[in-house]
Amino acid sequence: MSKQSNLLWGGRFASGPSAELTALSRSPASFFRLSPEDLAGSRAHARELERAGVLTADELGRMLETLDAIGADVAAGRETPTPADEDVHTFHERLLIERLGPLGGKLRAGRSRNDQTANNTRIYLRRKARSLSALVLKVQDALLAQAQDHVDTLMPGFTHLQPAQPVSLGHHLMAHAQSLSRDISRLIDWDRRFDRGPLGAGALAGTAFVGDSMASARDLGFARPCENSIDAVASRDVVAEFLFATAMLGVNLSRLSEEICIWASRQFAWARLDDAYSTGSSIMPQKKNPDIAELTRGMSGTMIGNLAGMLATLKAMPLAYNRDLVEDKRNLFETLDLLELILPAFAGMVATLRFDTERMAMDAPRGFTLATEVADWLVRQGIPFSHAHEISGATVRYCEERGIELDGLTADDLPKIDDALKPEVLKVIDPRRALAARSGVGGTAPVRVREQLAEFRKTCDAQRDWVKVVPSGAALDAAKAPAQ
Structure with a gap:
């Protein structure tokens, strides 16, 4: 024996x-x-x-x-x-x-480690999709609160890292919030797509002992069993897609991190980091470093690498299960562990940021950000935009040659640039007027930003409702795993 x-x-x-x-x-x-x-x-x-x-x-x-x-x-x-x-x-x-x-x-009897590990991973990720989304919502809440306080705060918007047009700081912060909201939406969509139970697929061909796959799937919180037993154990797009959603989240956090680093620099001095969410230098006593933003920016690269690693593992793998697939957990766990460290600290950093609104308002018209207002005024006088653009550009060149900004122009300067420019155009060289003029849906006009905030709160509430509805099944009610 x-x-x-x-x-x-x-x-x-x-x-x-x-x-x-x-x-x-x-x-x-x-x-x-x-x-x-x-x-x-x-x-x-x-x-x-x-x-x-x-x-x-x-x-x-x-x-x-x-x-x-x-x-x-x-x-x-x-x-x-x-x-x-x-x-x-x-x-x-x-x-x-x-x-x-x-x-x-x-x-x-009737099961394999192949369907067990596929089943475990799906249950775990469905739970993590919700807990991760709850952490992202805290970042969104922090952005929403800051945006609410700064609907009327002027700042220069940028393209190509060059001053472009005046925008509301609240509007700019909400651009980041909107991208994070889509990250949660991706997780919600991911959850719907992979709401299928692999248990019962066995090694690859199914099992002779499963008589009610639907009951087993529902017992674990899935809507139904996987449609194909080979696909159930051999596919890892469930992991790859989750890693894409988290890598995209990392990228979106990294973009905001980059701006916080810039805004908190002495050269910009637009934002001040709270002492509790920044660090100093071991040699330079004056330093106040945006470590949370920098660590987030760096760790986003690791998340991108984990996605790329998972895709590389899958790209030439024949059906059905192969041992290579154990790498899915290495990639997943590192990404999840990083985000669970990053997100609470990130939410605190954003919530405690303090903005120098006077300096931002002063910088809003700098760099000729109101040149488009001149062109738009000319269009309203019946001049084709192609020609209005040329006149506006000539106005900027005139100012640059004299070392002044657009708001330094006088009525005497205008005919020296172009006869189409009349004294009335000086009234549109006003950043608050420019802000109010961008009043289309999704624009930076304060009235539109307030509408955006109201709609965004509804979106957050709906996402919070999804987070609360944990799939039924013993796994999600079970005790926590042992400490690692």
Whole structure:
């Protein structure tokens, strides 16, 4: 009679794996965070085996009670993986057999680590999509509060990092908020697309013991089972798409980080960082550094790399499951761990920013940002825009040659530039007037910014509602995984 092995796959082999293979094959410690999800899948599978007649009702009761106890012990740190536990599945089966004897070995019937890991990952990511969105919402709330305070604050808007036109600071901050809102929308859309349960797919062909896949899927909070058993275990677009959504989130945070670094510089001096959300220099006592923004900017590159790494892993992989796919968790966990560090600090940094509104208003017309107002005024006098553009450009050149801004022009200067310019044009060289004139939907006029804020609050409320509706299923109610 063959000796019982702790491995889930050892029966066909005459000897155990080498020390080198064991070290390579063993899951990193961070992978064991999927313990709650794996135990949830085990509960659902146990119920399926009872429906199939593999377990009696009494055996099912004992199995579920023991799985619950294992979950509590793992969460409390009373049970931890040993070096012989190759992965979280091996860990749980060892504990189950230690506590239930041969009954514990019955649970493996009709399932594979292939569908277990696919199932665990989906459950985990559906939960993380919501907790991550809750953290992004705190950043959005901080941006919304700042924008509300600065609807009427003037600043120069930029294109190509050159002064372009005056805009409302509130409007500019809401541009960042809108991009973050789409990041949450992507996660919501991702969740809808992958609301399918892989459990029951087995190694690749399905299982002879699953009689009610819909019940198992719903038991784990999925709308329905995956449509194809091979696709269920072999595809990782569920991971790649999640990594794209998080990489895009990282990029959007990085863009705002870059602007905060610029605004907080001595050369701009538009924003002041709160002491609690900035650091100093070990050698230069005067320094106040935007470390949160800089770390976010740097870590976004790691998130992009994790997406690229996942796509590279998938690009030439034949169906069905291949061991290469374990890399999905390495990429995922690093990205998620980074965002869970970044987002709370980022929200605090944004919420505590203080703006020098007088300096920003003073800079708003600098760099000839009102040149378009001159061109628009000429258009209203019946001059084609192509010609109005030339006259406005000549006006800028005239000012540059004399070292003045547009608001330094006088009525005497105008005929020297072009006869089409009349004294009335000087009235439009006013940044607040320019702001109010951009009153189309989505424009920077304060009246439109206030409308945008009101609509955005509704969007945030709807996203908060989605975050609160956690998919049903034991995994999402289970205790936390052991500390890593």
